[in-house]
Amino acid sequence: MSWITGPLVAFDLETTGTDIETDRIVTAAVVRLEPDGAISEERTWLLDPGVEIPEEASAIHGISTDHAREHGVPPSSAVEDIARAVAEVLRSGTPLVVMNARYDLSLLDRECRRYGLESVTERLGGVPSPVIDPLVLDKHVDKYRRGKRALHALCAHYGVPLDDAHDARADAVAAARVVRRMGEKHQRIGMMPLTDLHELQVRAAAGQAASLQAYLRRTADPTAVVEQAWPVVPRNRQPGPAEAPRGREREPGDRAAAPLSRTAPG
Template sequence: MTRFLTWHRRPLCGFDLETTGTDPETARIVTGCVIRYGGGQPTRAQTWLADPGVEIPAAATAVHGYTTEAARSAGRPAPAAVEEIIAALAAAADAGLPLVVMNANYDFTLLDREARRYGLTPLFDRVAPCVLDPRVLDKQVDRFRRGGRTLADLCSHYVVRLDGAHSADADAAAACAVVWKIANRHRWLTERPLGELHEEQVRWAAEQAAGLRDHFVRTGRPHLAEGVRLDWPVIPYRESAVTGDVR
């Protein structure tokens, strides 16, 4: 009899971006990575260094290490890099692999805006991927745990090695490893079909964001509450909300 393999025993597709800033509506891609992880096979990674076409702020360089000069001299033209990243993710989704992305609504929203900036078809207009977000999953299965929920925090909690944090390949692999650990610890997640689990995360992410927004209001920080979005895994595009350099 053929043994049934739950989704966490099959390959995962990890994705991560390092960028010029923290606002997904305006930031640009500097590096990206798409990896195939797990399923009893060696990890395979595709990586990109892009010339974002704008200055890379010193604060962003301090995070990922790339200066404007380095990206301009060695980076691919941004439109080409963005198209190749989207194509790699679409191919993984078409092959039935879930896309594992830490804080998915940042990376996917930024990728969506980059696609529109260069007249490319966005990922979610090409495919309907199943997404697994370690941050959303962790907050659902262990919602009252104190402490941070960054990727580094999750790696520490789930005993996942994180070498070279804030490099796209290291972060993508670590996110996959964290999702595997969460799924292996909370086996009820593995009993959910991936499509169903994706839809549950849409609801969980909205509930988690609403809770954060309420916390900001209760603690006298309404200006922070205004910036909390309930959308997951991508913030819908609204032309009126985007700065003039995005079309």
């Protein structure tokens, strides 16, 4: 049986900013989609991140500092719940879909460290797997396609509705539906065993990062370093450059490409 005909669980964060080392979780969602696309389980969280939420971030995901303080739960308890939920999914063998996993899973890892909690990696006894990342896979199967690779662009390309972008639940659901369509369209990944698919993405993400690094060294910064690790950036690494200029190449909040940061929060 192919993974595209089985259940998928999607994970998404909305955050205070774009840096995995310093920014915080504002909202999170873990959503299970059945083979027919129906949502059978979902968990969502609103956190009081304990810091001011920048106006730029609030404008994207709609959560203000005041709203988070009034309605959000303490971050330490929420991060524990989120990490436990993610680990349970992966421990079950169900694939975890994460758009730009390198960002979301690394930020969750840093939040666990911040509050003295076991990370997902520590809970599992190894790097989170199996993870399916629409960003990495789309670049792999359609390397030379022009245009954006942000979630909204992938939804448009694969014919998946995205009605409430930058809402963690909506983005999670859309990411899962995108990878299922991608697997149906590109049978060479759709029929691949999950272990092989995960390892393919490890190699693909490293190759994509190396290619970007070479480009940046030719055109912008001869000392540029782009993180190659996927799906979690090891701790104590120095932040590298974003995968795209910090302008309007992509919609704010979409996970189009950030080795250690995103071009916009959430």
